[in-house]
Structures are given as C-alpha cells and as structure tokens.
Amino acid sequence: MAFPAKKLINDPNDVVTEFIEGLVETYPGLQYLDGFPEVKVVLRADVSSATYGKVAVISGGGSGHEPAHAGFVGDGMLTAAICGDIFASPPVESILAGIRAVTGPMGCLLIVKNYTGDRLNFGLAAEQAKSEGYKIEIVIVGDDCALPPPRGIAGRRGLAGTILVHKVTGAAAAAGLSLAEVAAEAKHAAEMVGTMGVALSVCTLPGQVTSDRLGPGKMELGLGIHGEPGAAVVDLQPVDVVVSHVLKQILSTETNYVPIAPGNRVVLMINGLGATPAMELMIVAGKAVPNLQLEHGLAVDRVYTGSFMTSLDMAGFSISIMKADQGILQRLDAATKAPYWPVGADGNHPPAKIPVPMPPSHSTKSEESLSRPLQLIQQGRILEVAIEAAANEVINLKDSLNEWDSKVGDGDCGSTMYRGATAILEDMKKYYPLNDAAETVNEIGASIRRVMGGTSGIIYNIFCKAAYAQLKANVHSESVITAKQWAEAFEASIAAVSKYGGAVAGYRTLLDALIPAAAVLKERLNAGIDPCTAFLLSSEAALAGAESTKHMQAQAGRSTYVSREILALVPDPGAMAAASWYRAAALAVKDKYLAL
Numbered sequence: 001m002a003f004p005a006k007k008l009i010n011d012p013n014d015v016v017t018e019f020i021e022g023l024v025e026t027y028p029g030l031q032y033l034d035g036f037p038e039v040k041v042v043l044r045a046d047v048s049s050a051t052y053g054k055v056a057v058i059s060g061g062g063s064g065h066e067p068a069h070a071g072f073v074g075d076g077m078l079t080a081a082i083c084g085d086i087f088a089s090p091p092v093e094s095i096l097a098g099i100r101a102v103t104g105p106m107g108c109l110l111i112v113k114n115y116t117g118d119r120l121n122f123g124l125a126a127e128q129a130k131s132e133g134y135k136i137e138i139v140i141v142g143d144d145c146a147l148p149p150p151r152g153i154a155g156r157r158g159l160a161g162t163i164l165v166h167k168v169t170g171a172a173a174a175a176g177l178s179l180a181e182v183a184a185e186a187k188h189a190a191e192m193v194g195t196m197g198v199a200l201s202v203c204t205l206p207g208q209v210t211s212d213r214l215g216p217g218k219m220e221l222g223l224g225i226h227g228e229p230g231a232a233v234v235d236l237q238p239v240d241v242v243v244s245h246v247l248k249q250i251l252s253t254e255t256n257y258v259p260i261a262p263g264n265r266v267v268l269m270i271n272g273l274g275a276t277p278a279m280e281l282m283i284v285a286g287k288a289v290p291n292l293q294l295e296h297g298l299a300v301d302r303v304y305t306g307s308f309m310t311s312l313d314m315a316g317f318s319i320s321i322m323k324a325d326q327g328i329l330q331r332l333d334a335a336t337k338a339p340y341w342p343v344g345a346d347g348n349h350p351p352a353k354i355p356v357p358m359p360p361s362h363s364t365k366s367e368e369s370l371s372r373p374l375q376l377i378q379q380g381r382i383l384e385v386a387i388e389a390a391a392n393e394v395i396n397l398k399d400s401l402n403e404w405d406s407k408v409g410d411g412d413c414g415s416t417m418y419r420g421a422t423a424i425l426e427d428m429k430k431y432y433p434l435n436d437a438a439e440t441v442n443e444i445g446a447s448i449r450r451v452m453g454g455t456s457g458i459i460y461n462i463f464c465k466a467a468y469a470q471l472k473a474n475v476h477s478e479s480v481i482t483a484k485q486w487a488e489a490f491e492a493s494i495a496a497v498s499k500y501g502g503a504v505a506g507y508r509t510l511l512d513a514l515i516p517a518a519a520v521l522k523e524r525l526n527a528g529i530d531p532c533t534a535f536l537l538s539s540e541a542a543l544a545g546a547e548s549t550k551h552m553q554a555q556a557g558r559s560t561y562v563s564r565e566i567l568a569l570v571p572d573p574g575a576m577a578a579a580s581w582y583r584a585a586a587l588a589v590k591d592k593y594l595a596l
Contacts, residue, residue: 005204005313012207016040016063016083023070027339030073033101038091041098042070043080052104055173055182056080059111059166060095061118061158062087064203065225067340068163068309076336077170079108086205086312087226089117095125099134107135107179109186111165113158114142137183141165143320145194145250145257146222146231156257159225160271160309161193161320164332167341171334189328194250194258197318198242199223199230199273203311221245223318225273225311239280243287244295246319251296260323262297267332269320270303274310276317281305284317289352292321301329304345372428373435379480380434382592387428387444389588390581394421397580404573407566408559413456413573420452420460437481438471441489455557456574459497459510466496483531487521494518501556508554508572513579517542532590539579539586546571546579 009015020042024030033041040063047056059069060082069081080098084090099108108129112122119140126136143161169186177185199220202211205227214220214233219242222231237245251260260266270285272278285305292298301324309318322328333346373380394417401414427447432440445464448457470492475481494514503509520541524534549572554560557574559567 002209004207005210007204007206009206012205015206016085019063019066020070020083029075029337030070030339033097039094039097040083040090041080041094041101042073042083043098043102044073044075046075047079047102049101049103052079052102053106054104054176055106055179056099056102056104056108057111057166057170057173057182058082058095058098058102058108059113059162060084060090060098060122061113061115062089062226064205064312065309067307068160069166071340072163072166072170072338074336074338074341076174076334077166077338077341079170079173089115089121092121092125092128095122096128099125099129099136100132103129103134103136105135107137109169109173109179109182110136110138111162111169111186112138112140113162114140114144114155115158116154118158135179137179139165139169139183139186139190141190141193143190143193143195144222145196145252145255148255157224159195159197159320160269160318161190161195161322163271163308164193164267164269164304164320164322165189167336168328168331170336170338171331174334174336185327185331189322189331192258192324192328193320193322194260195271195318195320196221196246196249197223197225197230197271197273197316198246199311199314199316200236201275201313201315203227203274203314205312219316222249223273223311223314223316225309227311227314239283240287243284243319244291247288247291247296247321250319250321258321258323260298260321263299265299265301265324265329266292267302267322267324267328268292268300268304269308269322270305271309271318271320272307273314273316273318274307275313275315276307278306281307281317284319288319301348302332302345304342306342308340372430372432377435377480379437382589383434383437383440384428385588385592386585387424387432387440390585391421391424393580393584394418394577397577401573401577404570404576407570408554408562409557409573412454413577416452416454416456417577420448420457423447423451438468438475441471442468455501459501462496462500463493467493483525483534487518487525490514490518490521503556506552507556508549508552508559508567508575509556510572510574510578512549512552512572513542513546513575513582516545517579517582532586535586536590539583542579542582546575549575 020032024032029045030042031045033039056079058080059078062084064086072078073081079102082090082095082098110122112118126138129136141158141162142156143159144157168189172182172185202213204210217236218233219236220230220233270281272281289300292300398414398418405411405413424447432443434440441464445461449461467489470489503511505515517538521534521538524537550568553564
C-alpha cells in the first residue's frame with residue numbers, strides 16, 4: 001500500500017496560504033492581500049497604488065517553485081507576486097487584485113512565464129485592467145532550451161532564467177524609466193537567456209504519493225518544473241559530463257535559442273530544484289565556469305548559485321546563461337531588498353584561486369633532505385614494511401569501517417582513513433627519509449594533515465606530532481631508535497591525543513585500543529621480553545581493547561547520540577582502525593626481523 005509522502009504541512013489545500021503567512025512574518029518589507037481565499041498576492045509593504053510613482057513590476061504563477069516568485073518581491077525587483085495553487089496558474093481575480101494594489105500612474109509590467117494557463121489568465125487580467133484605465137504591458141519569458149523547435153503554439157517553457165529577467169526589469173523600474181522603456185529592457189533580457197534542467201528525482205505534491213517514474217540510477221534531461229516528464233531519461237552520469245551536455249544544448253548553434261557566440265560576455269545561474277544540497281550546486285558551478293571559458297570561449301561576468309526557482313522537493317539543477325552587456329550587468333548589480341536575491345554576487349571578481357601560503361619547509365629539515373634515501377639501513381627497511389603493512393590494512397578495512405560507522409557515526413570513517421593511508425603510501429615513495437625515524441613520523445603526520453579531514457585527521461596529526469617531538473628530544477638524527485624509545489614516543493602520543501581530544505580509557509574511542517597496547521608494550525619490555533614479541537603481544541591487547549568498545553557507552557564524538565543497544569552491535573570504528581593498523585605493523589616487523 002502506498003502512503004502520501006512525508007511533508008511538514010497541515011491541510012494540503014492550505015499550503016500556499018500558510019507559506020505566504022510565514023514569508024511575510026519573516027520579512028517585514030512584505031505584505032499580502034487579505035480578503036477572500038483565492039487571492040494570494042504578496043506585495044511590497046511600502047507601495048500603494050495611490051502614491052507609487054514608478055512602474056510596477058508583477059510576476060507570478062503556480063506555487064511550488066519557492067522562493068519564486070514571492071521571495072523576489074522587494075525594492076529593485078518585483079513590486080508584487082501572484083501565487084497560484086501548487087503548479088496551477090493564479091486566477092484572473094487574484095492577478096487583478098495585485099494590479100490594483102500596486103499600480104500607479106506610471107503603469108504596470110506583467111512578466112509571465114510561457115505556459116498556456118499563465119498566458120491566458122494574465123492576459124485576461126491585463127485586458128480587464130486596461131478597461132479600468134490602467135496602463136499595462138506584458139512580456140512573456142520562454143527560456144527553455146531542452147527541446148528542438150518547432151514546439152507548436154506552446155513554444156518554449158518559462159524556467160529559472162525568468163528570475164534574471166525579474167532582476168533586470170525591477171532595476172530598470174526602480175531607476176524611474178517609463179513603462180515602454182521598462183518593457184523594452186524586460187523583452188531584451190528575456191531574449192538573451194536560455195535554460196536547461198536535469199532532474200534526479202520526481203517532485204511530490206503535498207498529500208500525494210511519490211512518483212516512481214525515475215528508476216534507480218536514472219536521471220531526466222530537459223525537465224519540466226511541474227512534475228511533467230523531461231525530454232529524455234538517461235543513465236546517471238558524472239557531473240562533468242552532465243554539465244558539458246547541458247551547456248552544449250543551451251549554446252547550440254542548431255537551435256540558436258540564445259544569441260551567444262565565442263567572445264561574448266555571459267551571466268551564469270546555477271539553480272537548485274528544491275532538494276539539491278548547496279555542496280552539489282557549487283560543484284556544478286565550479287565545473288560550468290571553466291567549461292564556458294575553455295570550451296565555448298565565453299567571458300563569465302557573474303555567477304549566481306542557489307535555489308531560485310524550484311520544483312517542490314525535486315533533486316536536480318538547472319543552468320541559465322544570459323548574454324551580458326554593460327547595461328544588463330548594471331541592472332543585475334543594482335541594489336535590491338528582495339529577500340532571496342543573493343547578496344555579495346555583484347561586481348567584478350578577483351581571481352578564483354590564489355596560492356596557499358606555505359611554510360618554508362615540510363619539517364625542521366631542509367627540502368633537499370626530505371626524500372627517500374637511495375640506500376636503506378636496517379631501521380629504514382623495518383620502518384618501511386611496518387608503514388606499508390599498516391596503511392594497506394587500513395585500505396582493506398575501508399568498507400567494514402564505513403559500515404560500522406554508518407551505525408554509530410556519520411559513515412565515513414573508512415573513507416577518511418583510506419585517504420590518509422593512500423597518501424602515506426604515495427608520499428613514502430618520494431618524501432619519507434626512512435633512515436631517520438623521527439622525521440619519517442613527522443612526514444606521516446604531514447601526509448595525514450594534507451588529506452584527512454574531520455576529527456580523525458587532527459587526532460592522528462597530533463599523534464604523529466607528539467611522537468616526533470618525543471623522539472627528537474631523545475634521539476640524535478638517524479640514530480637507531482630503541483624499543484624503549486619507541487614505547488616512550490607511543491605513550492607521549494596517547495597522552496597528547498587524550499589531552500587535546502578530552503577522551504580517556506572507556507570513552508569508546510581509538511584510545512581504548514591504544515592505551516592497553518602501550519601498557520602491555522611497556523610491561524613486556526621492562527620484563528626483558530624481546531621487542532618483536534612485546535610488540536606482537538601489545539597488538540593483541542589493542543585488538544581486545546577495540547572489541548571491548550562494544551560494551552561501552554560512548555562519551556565522545558557522534559556516537560554519544562546513539563543508544564546503548566545500537567552501540568552494542570558494533571565496535572568503535574576508530575578503535576578498530578587503530579588496532580588493525582597496529583597489529584598489521586607488528587606482524588610485518590616480526591617477519592622482517594626474521595628475514596634479516
């Protein structure tokens with residue numbers, strides 16, 4: 001049995017009205033017309049038809065595209081927005097109410113997306129308003145570039161590029177231009193913009209069941225913004241491929257939908273469709289800009305990234321490209337109080353990338369000495385096999401660590417440790433001065449710091465830095481480090497991690513593997529047991545300690561929010577990772593000693 005999708009709503013029939021109520025409570029510069037239920041109009045609180053001395057700019061359409069259109073009402077953009085029901089054109093009476101509320105002697109421009117219902121309802125409202133004495137002009141926006149012409153009488157759909165038309169038009173009206181001049185700028189802007197979208201999911205209307213039209217691993221090209229099927233369903237592709245396809249489609253010389261040619265200046269809008277994380281939208285933007293520059297020979301003057309015209313909870317994005325001249329850029333950069341127009345996106349941009357300030361060297365040694373020795377001494381050979389074994393064990397455990405972490409954390413422990421391990425193996429081939437154990441430990445920390453994020457990265461960096469400091473304080477350069485000195489460095493590392501991380505034994509962290517290991521290592525060495533055996537026995541203690549975390553209540557990290565019942569199902573991933581690489585290193589050292 002299918003159930004309606006989960007929504008934070010009351011009655012599905014009231015969602016638009018309740019959205020408007022929340023919007024105007026949030027932004028004091030906005031009001032809405034209160035009268036009868038079918039009128040859903042958001043308008044500037046500082047505008048009255050009796051006193052307004054500039055051209056009013058009105059747009060609207062079906063709801064479900066928030067923040068469009070009501071979120072773009074404000075000085076410098078829309079004067080009012082007419083909100084229809086979900087994906088339904090607003091009725092004539094609602095449009096007329098908006099016109100009457102904000103239109104003064106300078107007249108009103110209606111910006112209408114190219115859908116039959118919108119054209120008919122706004123058109124009839126315009127004719128009625130004209131008969132009442134209002135000066136009215138209409139500009140239709142059809143920026144869709146997904147389908148080749150001809151499209152019959154329907155024409156190209158109005159998509160997210162409409163928001164750029166709103167901004168240009170609103171700025172022109174705010175500058176005091178006449179109705180004819182404002183309409184001319186709006187028409188010019190509409191002719192300069194093209195849009196195409198990509199959907200990863202189908203949107204779900206309030207109170208309805210989620211559609212399964214798009215199967216797993218599929219995406220839809222050339223989507224509509226009302227839940228209608230797109231131009232084609234294809235296999236999900238990497239974002240580089242998708243972005244390249246979309247840009248080629250918009251800029252196609254075969255359809256010639258937008259008059260953009262190599263050497264032109266353009267504005268780029270990356271629009272989220274409602275359920276797309278900001279991270280993914282920024283990835284799209286980061287790929288689109290160099291593609292436009294290098295593949296199409298265009299100068300990208302402005303980039304706007306965010307959710308401007310959505311489709312309820314649809315996952316995906318659309319790209320809009322507008323040919324820019326100085327006049328359009330001036331309108332886009334003009335000040336506005338519309339709450340959802342992005343601030344900080346105007347003006348010329350400095351270079352996107354600058355070099356990261358770097359310290360004079362990776363460590364206390366000179367750059368020349370930070371390289372793998374041509375000839376390894378015994379200590380260097382043993383250190384090499386220990387590092388290699390430990391790193392490979394972490395790599396092999398990636399999926400298991402992620403699986404455990406998905407139950408008690410954020411699911412990325414294995415991936416994070418994997419990045420550190422692969423970087424260590426790669427850097428060891430070039431940079432690690434393996435005959436100098438202290439400097440090698442320091443370089444392991446540098447590798448980790450470069451690629452491992454989150455708590456694990458900083459903890460292991462502290463671990464290595466503390467061991468390095470202890471070894472440097474007690475060992476001369478390239479001297480052979482004794483087992484006792486390794487044990488002291490191990491203890492110093494654990495103490496530093498505990499000091500800065502705040503965890504101690506029993507907190508369900510990697511320390512629950514490392515603390516028992518250090519204790520056994522010290523005890524066995526003091527008892528005169530040979531270092532290899534002591535190292536192996538301490539690694540068994542590390543594994544036992546890691547397994548024991550199943551019986552602990554977490555007191556550090558994200559696991560503190562997980563119930564004891566769930567924690568009992570798996571060991572702490574960080575502890576298991578630490579115990580595993582420690583055990584692998586111990587076994588490798590034993591085998592190497594026997595070989596030598």
